[in-house]
Amino acid sequence: MRELRALRPRRLPAARAMAAAAAAAAERGPGPGPGPVPGPGAAAGRRRAPVLSAATMNPAVRRVEYAVRGPIVTRALELERELRQGVPKPFTEVIKANIGDAHAMGQKPITFLRQVSALCLCPELLSEASVPGDAKDRARRLLAACAGQSAGAYSASPGIELVRRDVARFIERRDGVPARPEDVFLSTGASDAIVTILKLLVSGEGAGRTGVLIPIPQYPLYSAAIAELSAVQVNYYLDEEHCWALDVGELRRALAQARRHCVPRVLCIINPGNPTGQVQSRQCIEDVIKFAFEEQLFLMADEVYQDNVYAEGSAFHSFKKVLFELGSPYKDVVELASFHSISKGFMGECGFRSGYVEVVNVDPEVRQQLSKLVSVRLCPPVPGQIVLDAVVNPPQPGEPSYERFIAEKQAVLSALAHKARLTQEIFNQAPGIRCNPVQGAMYSFPRIELPPRAVQEAKAQGQAPDMFFCLKLLEETGICVVPGSGFGQREGTYHFRMTILPPTEQLRVLLQKLSQFHAKFTTEYS
């Protein structure tokens, strides 16, 4: 086998290969591509390029970047492997504070959600005495709504009808305004729903391409999806000096500028903010809705952290609720898609990949097209739909699971609130680190000062300066956080995103280690 490897071309470094392919393509013109290739005999003596290579692959995919699981995480996994192999390191474990993955950080699942889903998967267990009756009732009700009474059957493509109804009722209770099951589309996590809605919205070529306004800093799913769909990313900057607030003046600036080179049609909002942790005021949401109305923008409201609000005086207001409270003409005209998920909140059930989008004021024909589009992938995972149902339809006072459910939920949320404050306190004691209050969501996004020599050194190595910092941090302390450059930030500023999810005492140690490392790093490069 080894000798035959010689048949395959030596790989060129990616950049050279791409340049070579581009040159070859230019020479070839838009013709029918390479003709038939000689058979095995002829090929044996010479190199042969693979059909699919970095040079020939879909350029839109090549442009995709996703920092949350980018090179720093690859290195973290390598370090873990090295630790297991006994390679000596200045730390004993890698702490992956790069991602909002509550259970990976030791948070325990909410018992009720797991009981209901386990019973649906294995109905034989419905006879076990140890499981409370309300969990069994929920499981029976959900199984009755599954085709063939099995979680192994496909559901309807937009989700199990019963679950869509339960989600609609949950939204009504939350907002005090009507919600229709036919406007609710269940999904494989919120990411899936966000990409699907964006997919409907983008069109055009050249200067006619759809522009999508996203906050900077943003959650990089947005930039990745925009790149993949060959749409135009239009940045509006959140105001770090004012707790990452969204300012409509800045929206206006970004929009006016974008109109010179694309057709902005979509405005994405993340509230509570990821990675920035701000919670938008009701006034701000009103202003954004009015802006979207005036400028004819489709609103996408990423509200997956709606249960994660910690700061005193902050409260979650859904875009849907504010839209309806604004009254006419807004509530009849502004097109809105609002996203939610079971991966965050108090549940943290990321592994199930379950979420939903509610569409408001969306053209009925477009809703049909949406139904068609999701049907190609058949349906969202049914176990996740089941957990979602248990989330939106939780135990009620008087039911056997109620006390335990509420206690577990409150324990998670109050621990998170405590850790949000702790993070802000410890970081703000460190010189050269400045951290806005973590009003909500699951991350801090502190700004760090980096000495000019570190910035030069990073640039010499072709790295973003905060990537340089984060990689050194990882190598020396085992702490894995994501550089701000992966989310976007104002030129010349540096940040990182770190989850507040580790257990309190571990988090305290992490924050201190991180602050100390920053001080050492600053000295080293000053």
Place this chain on the structure above:
Amino acid sequence: MRELRALRPRRLPAARAMAAAAAAAAERGPGPGPGPVPGPGAAAGRRRAPVLSAATMNPAVRRVEYAVRGPIVTRALELERELRQGVPKPFTEVIKANIGDAHAMGQKPITFLRQVSALCLCPELLSEASVPGDAKDRARRLLAACAGQSAGAYSASPGIELVRRDVARFIERRDGVPARPEDVFLSTGASDAIVTILKLLVSGEGAGRTGVLIPIPQYPLYSAAIAELSAVQVNYYLDEEHCWALDVGELRRALAQARRHCVPRVLCIINPGNPTGQVQSRQCIEDVIKFAFEEQLFLMADEVYQDNVYAEGSAFHSFKKVLFELGSPYKDVVELASFHSISKGFMGECGFRSGYVEVVNVDPEVRQQLSKLVSVRLCPPVPGQIVLDAVVNPPQPGEPSYERFIAEKQAVLSALAHKARLTQEIFNQAPGIRCNPVQGAMYSFPRIELPPRAVQEAKAQGQAPDMFFCLKLLEETGICVVPGSGFGQREGTYHFRMTILPPTEQLRVLLQKLSQFHAKFTTEYS
């Protein structure tokens, strides 16, 4: 609220709206789009078009079609609703024979798979005496491989490492050739993996666009994905006269013709065939591999029905195995992606959305790009990964679950084999229906004669003739099957796809009813 609806534009019929938008766009040119719109006061007096409409949406999405869940299924759901409401119909229930959804048709889940997954979801149940020890061991082993020992944590984006290893070992046992865990990417059902691989492969514009060869008839995921990705669908026809065999001469014809207007780079094979039910001979697979080698095509082998082979003399040969047995240069050069799923086979666990792709001879840089691309969606659903593991790592002789597992598996597979024969027998007794042997997979795809007057009538109504037939069948009998036009077929021939999944006695009645309806329909339109 009612009066405010007047603010929204009346919806134009889709075709008119599209034409209007196209005209408006042409007039406007590729400029920056409409300028700012007057505020609420100004807008109140006049119509206003939504941002997102059938006319302005992504045209690639508009082109997508997916017959398996198309208009006929929408009508089937309506009929079910009407039945529930007591509307009198000439039937008492709707039989959805349109989709390969085993559990919906009453097939019972394999107990072991459900026990393992339920225990992983609710580890409290590990203490229950009623669950066998080997299921508990598997659950403990899987939980230990999950971050935080929870199925609610994200897994690595290509899947849990342990499961990838177990899949690689499963492939090695199946094929007798090496398989590497790093070449295995778990996915949200095979559909997800197929679309992801296609996404990497397509590029170019105009005559430089990527051509993708697909069989006709095909499973419409392929045509839908190709439309969505704006690639070029290149049809090669299976040979109905020879049991839907794949003929390399036909591949050659399709390729030569396609090279005039696109760059064909991908050859998709479905084996066993969907909707056509043929099982490819080893010789045919060899020929296809040699063809792909000679013509420099990337092979995509959809092998999700690999456990579903019923005909005597037929056997499943994986493309990977045949590729390696062909030896050099093929085995070192031909790029292959092979897909599998837990939705079919004896498991039928569609609702979990779990599958995998193994990539062979794929450029390491491309594998990296694939890793990056899947990371944006974070990970495949963990409950599905768990079931997949139990499928590829089933109970072994001597373990407590072994006997029951084997009995359940054999019961499903032998019932399917029986139903495959039954289908073919009953259809071939009916005049005007001709059905190839169902050698494998889960469907029959009989050819039906339709009287010229029915064809005219259908065309007058703007319907494909077999859609016309299937809709009438649904209205009169409650039987829902998918017209052949949804899969593609030779011009002037008509077919439908029907699953063989209903319980035997129900299937027998269905087949007879369908044959009788066809006879009646023929008389009516003759």
